Amino acid sequence: MELVEKLLSGNKRAAARLITLVENKDPKAFETLKEIYHKSGNAYVIGITGPPGAGKSTLTDKLVKVFRKRDKKVGIIAVDPTSPFTGGSILGDRVRMSDLNLDPGVFIRSMGARGHLGGLSESTQAAVKILDIYGCDYIFIETVGVGQSEVDIVKTCDTTIMVMVPGLGDDIQAIKAGIMEIGDVFAVNKADRDGAKRTAREINMMLDFSKSDWRPPVELVVAIDNKGIEELFEQVEKHKSYLEESGQKEVRRIENCKNEIVDLVQQKLMDMILDKSSKEEMINKLSKEVAARKTDPYSACKLVLEKLRTT
Amino acid sequence: MDRPIRVLVAKPGLDGHDRGAKVIARALRDAGMEVIYTGLRQTPEQIVSAAIQEDVNVVAMSILSGAHNTLLPKVVELLNAEGADDVLVVGGGVIPDDDIPFLKEKGIAEVFTPGTPTQVTIDYIRDNVANK
């Protein structure tokens, strides 16, 4: 395939087009990925996540510039997992990354949820592979939110930066449960505002309970003024060295691959179960029977599984 | 639903208002399109670079500054130079009727003057993306 050769030679349009094809779930694109998958795995993947409006894009813009100063080729995937009911979306992360636009060593791609469940992390992971093979040394994935979608997406990362802002208060409590596993490095952005030190202290207190060998650092940053960015960069590099020297990078990547396989299987199973032609009809019929107490959900489940096995 | 039309909405030129661009961005989103919004004061080079990376079907530009006769053709020219001549380029904003034939000659597919209902723009994009 011509597209593959172009991608391997570092052609931007080829990378862009292949990402479009995986987003459109084009089976040919996945056939292509099968062929070239063995060439991926060289890029280091960094997740940037946190609440809406925390300054993730602004921070990504500044942090990427530090990597560019060291002449690293960078890919950025800006993911918006929110899925309005029209199916359309406005992807606005590029607004904060205008300067990177003309840098030939940076590739930025925006991705929306397109109304489907689960499919987004599949597309994101495929896009990571494409940018990896395209030749990026580092790939940043920006994603909003503190829900399951972002947990899924950061499962693909080597280092995840959790971006917080002063005065989250109760929000910190709310995301406490997931926060320890997700963040490898914490950035309290908008530290020009009141309460940044207090927020950092609260995060630090929670992290004191962390059992891992890696104690996530908490950095104060002011992304719009480019303050604290070099320090944040150093922390990312430290975490990278920790992963590499401890052997945890390999462990994490195996875990990520496992997650990816399980997700793919789950996705395909869902597609099979909700297959318009036969099974969905069966499920609809069973739902009525269960509601009318003619049968029970456990037996219904068994019937659907049997049907899956025989098709 | 699996393949929404991808549109880059850009605001070239030096003036500081992007209300028009935001209105059209929202209208296209509500019509089910995936809009990549790039913000104010974009140069043609920035617009084209973003259009290539985002692999959009359409570049829609809103322009008020009066520099449309240079900026819009420049975007088409740069897209063609990248081999991306399959991208549909449309313009909107304050553009005198007299300038429209010149812009079309330069490869801008359609120009929407103020007061054009957004539905007209949506329909135009739907119809013409398919033809490209």
Ligand SMILES: Nc1nc2c(ncn2[C@@H]2O[C@H](COP(=O)(O)OP(=O)(O)OP(=O)(O)O)[C@@H](O)[C@H]2O)c(=O)[nH]1
């Ligand atoms: N005061 C202050 N404002 C900032 C800082 N960093 C970013 N902002 C502002 O915060 C707003 C949101 O910034 P973004 O970078 O778009 O935030 P985001 O987290 O990417 O937003 P979403 O992707 O929409 O969730 C913008 O108005 C920025 O200018 C900062 O360090 N201090």
Ligand SMILES: [Mg+2]
């Ligand atoms: Mg953002």
